[in-house]
Amino acid sequence: MAGIIPDADDRLCLSRRPDHKHQGGLWEFPGGKVEPGEALDHALARELHEELGLDGVRSIPFLTVRHRYPDLAVTLHFREVTAYTGVAHGREGQPVEWVPRAELSARAFPEANRPVAVALRLPPEWVIPPEELDETAVVEGLARLDPASQGVYLRGWSGHPAVTAACRARGLRFWVRDDAGLARREGAFGLHLSGEGLARAQREGAPAFEGLLSVACHDAGQIDAARALGADMATLSPVRATPTHPEAAPLGWDGFDELVAGNPLVFYALGGVGPEDLATARAHGAYGVAGIRGLWPRG
Numbered sequence: 216m217a218g219i220i221p222d223a224d225d226r227l228c229l230s231r232r233p234d235h236k237h238q239g240g241l242w243e244f245p246g247g248k249v250e251p252g253e254a255l256d257h258a259l260a261r262e263l264h265e266e267l268g269l270d271g272v273r274s275i276p277f278l279t280v281r282h283r284y285p286d287l288a289v290t291l292h293f294r295e296v297t298a299y300t301g302v303a304h305g306r307e308g309q310p311v312e313w314v315p316r317a318e319l320s321a322r323a324f325p326e327a328n329r330p331v332a333v334a335l336r337l338p339p340e341w342v343i344p345p346e347e348l349d350e351t352a353v354v355e356g357l358a359r360l361d362p363a364s365q366g367v368y369l370r371g372w373s374g375h376p377a378v379t380a381a382c383r384a385r386g387l388r389f390w391v392r393d394d395a396g397l398a399r400r401e402g403a404f405g406l407h408l409s410g411e412g413l414a415r416a417q418r419e420g421a422p423a424f425e426g427l428l429s430v431a432c433h434d435a436g437q438i439d440a441a442r443a444l445g446a447d448m449a450t451l452s453p454v455r456a457t458p459t460h461p462e463a464a465p466l467g468w469d470g471f472d473e474l475v476a477g478n479p480l481v482f483y484a485l486g487g488v489g490p491e492d493l494a495t496a497r498a499h500g501a502y503g504v505a506g507i508r509g510l511w512p513r514g
């Protein structure tokens with residue numbers, strides 16, 4: 216149970232674990248253990264009061280990480296703090312610092328935190344522009360997306376200069392499909408490997424791309440392959456039945472949860488989901504929701 220606490224300048228609060236404790240000397244998001252029967256929001260409010268002297272802490276789910284250290288298996292519920300009062304200080308003598316997001320990667324965190332560091336760079340919604348639209352309609356739709364909370368996967372629209380220009384003009388992070396060279400040339404935020412791209416990467420090695428590497432997964436074998444390639448994120452689908460892939464058996468939320476458990480990737484739930492499913496997705500191990508129909512601006 217740990218809190219991602221932003222300040223007004225969007226810096227995040229970190230504390231350093233005491234040397235003698237598990238993962239000692241490393242930086243952490245402040246938090247502690249949930250007591251039996253305690254609700255997660257309550258547990259975090261209690262811990263942040265005890266450790267940092269904060270009051271009135273309110274929080275929402277961010278990411279659940281299940282990680283096996285050689286000596287300990289942990290389930291860590293990271294929550295995003297949305298409100299609090301008080302000035303954070305180390306009440307137990309621990310060093311506390313406010314760190315700009317861009318500087319987080321320079322800090323040494325416990326291994327379990329890797330997907331959190333990735334998720335902090337990612338939007339909770341991953342929008343796939345419909346392929347049946349014409350280019351003008353796609354450009355118009357992109358102008359209506361919110362760059363703070365939405366990223367774009369150019370599934371059928373990679374390599375269309377007007378579309379990438381529209382993403383850039385709107386400040387949207389965008390992912391190119393399969394082609395690492397194109398992703399590099401266009402300055403894409405991410406490269407997303409389809410089934411075909413994944414198979415090629417397995418034959419020829421990980422694509423040469425500096426940005427974020429993403430993989431389309433449907434089963435445990437593909438998740439393992441994504442991990443072996445060093446991928447940062449993955450879509451996992453279909454959660455529900457969708458018209459795009461009528462033949463695929465839906466995973467359901469429990470099936471989704473079982474597949475993601477213990478994997479150090481940031482997962483997006485894909486297939487018949489929309490923004491209204493974000494809380495459910497987060498309760499089942501996802502960080503975000505991805506989709507075509509459920510996320511593309513209407514009308």
Ligand SMILES: Nc1nc2c([nH]c(=O)n2[C@H]2C[C@H](O)[C@@H](COP(=O)(O)OP(=O)(O)OP(=O)(O)O)O2)c(=O)[nH]1
Pocket residue numbers: 216217236237238242243244245246247248287289291325326327328
């Ligand atoms: N609070 C927190 N714990 C983390 C993070 N990353 C990470 O791997 N952990 C691990 C370290 C511990 O093994 C475990 C939980 O730590 P904890 O703070 O609840 O408990 P603790 O080891 O300090 O022991 P104690 O307070 O109960 O004495 O989670 C993180 O970002 N924040």
